[in-house]
Amino acid sequence: MKNIFLVLLVVSTVLLSCNQNNVSITEPTNEELIRIIPQGNEISANLLKSLKVELKSAISEGGFEKAIEVCNLKAMPITEKIKNVSNSNIQIKRTTLKYRNPENAPDEIEKVALDHFQNLLDKNENLPDHFVQKVTKQDIVKFYYFKPLKIENVCLGCHGNPENMDAKLLNQISQLYPEDKATGYEDGDFRGLISVIIPE
Numbered sequence: 680m681k682n683i684f685l686v687l688l689v690v691s692t693v694l695l696s697c698n699q700n701n702v703s704i705t706e707p708t709n710e711e712l713i714r715i716i717p718q719g720n721e722i723s724a725n726l727l728k729s730l731k732v733e734l735k736s737a738i739s740e741g742g743f744e745k746a747i748e749v750c751n752l753k754a755m756p757i758t759e760k761i762k763n764v765s766n767s768n769i770q771i772k773r774t775t776l777k778y779r780n781p782e783n784a785p786d787e788i789e790k791v792a793l794d795h796f797q798n799l800l801d802k803n804e805n806l807p808d809h810f811v812q813k814v815t816k817q818d819i820v821k822f823y824y825f826k827p828l829k830i831e832n833v834c835l836g837c838h839g840n841p842e843n844m845d846a847k848l849l850n851q852i853s854q855l856y857p858e859d860k861a862t863g864y865e866d867g868d869f870r871g872l873i874s875v876i877i878p879e
C-alpha cells in the first residue's frame with residue numbers, strides 16, 4: 680500500500696513538473712519594446728566592441744594562433760564581465776546552431792529565434808537589426824533580445840573553408856574543440872546571434 684502511494688507521488692510530481700515546464704513565446708507590446716531594445720542594443724554593442732578590440736590586438740601581436748587564445752580563454756570572461764557591468768540578472772551569450780564551444784549551444788527559445796532568422800534568409804529577406812521575444816516559463820517573464828551576427832573577412836581565418844585555413848591553426852582548433860562545427864563560412868554568411876536575456 681505504501682508503495683502505491685509512493686508511485687502515485689512520483690507520477691504526480693513528474694506530471695506537475697511537465698506542466699510547469701510549459702513555455703510560451705509571445706510578441707512583446709510596444710511599451711515593452713521601448714524598454715528592452717535600448718538595453719539589448721547597448722549590451723550587445725559593448726560585447727561586440729570588447730571582443731573585436733581584443734581580437735584585433737591579438738591578431739596584430741601574434742597572428743591568428745595568438746588570437747585563438749583570446750577567443751578560447753577570453754570570450755567567456757569578457758561576456759561575463761559585460762553581464763556584470765550591466766546587471767547581474769541579465770544573461771548574455773553568443774549562440775548558433777553551428778557552434779565551436781558546446782557551451783554556446785542554443786536553448787529552446789534561442790533555437791526558435793535561429794530558425795526565424797534562417798527562414799528570413801531562405802526567403803531572401805534582409806535580417807532585422809534585432810528581434811525581441813517575450814517568454815513566459817513557470818509564470819516567470821523574461822525578454823529575449825537577439826542581434827544577428829554576420830561573418831566578415833576577419834572571421835574567415837578561424838571560421839572559413841578549412842581548405843583555405845592554416846593547417847597549424849586548424850590543428851589547434853581541433854585540439855581545443857574536438858567537435859567544432861564552426862567552419863565552412865563565407866564572407867557575409869549569417870553566423871548566429873547575440874542573445875541578451877532580460878528579466879521583466
Ligand code: HEC
Nearest residue numbers: 746747750751754773778779780783829833834837861871
Ligand atoms: C582567431 C580565431 C577567431 C577569429 C578571427 C574569430 N573567431 Fe569566432 N570563435 C573562435 C573560437 C576559438 C571560438 C570559441 C570561443 C569559446 O570557447 O567560447 C569562437 C566562437 C565564436 C562564436 C560563439 C559560438 C560558437 O561557435 O561557439 C561566434 C558567434 C563567433 N565565434 C563569431 C565570430 C565572428 C562573427 C568573427 C569575425 C568578426 C569571429 N568569430 C572571428 C575563434 C575565432
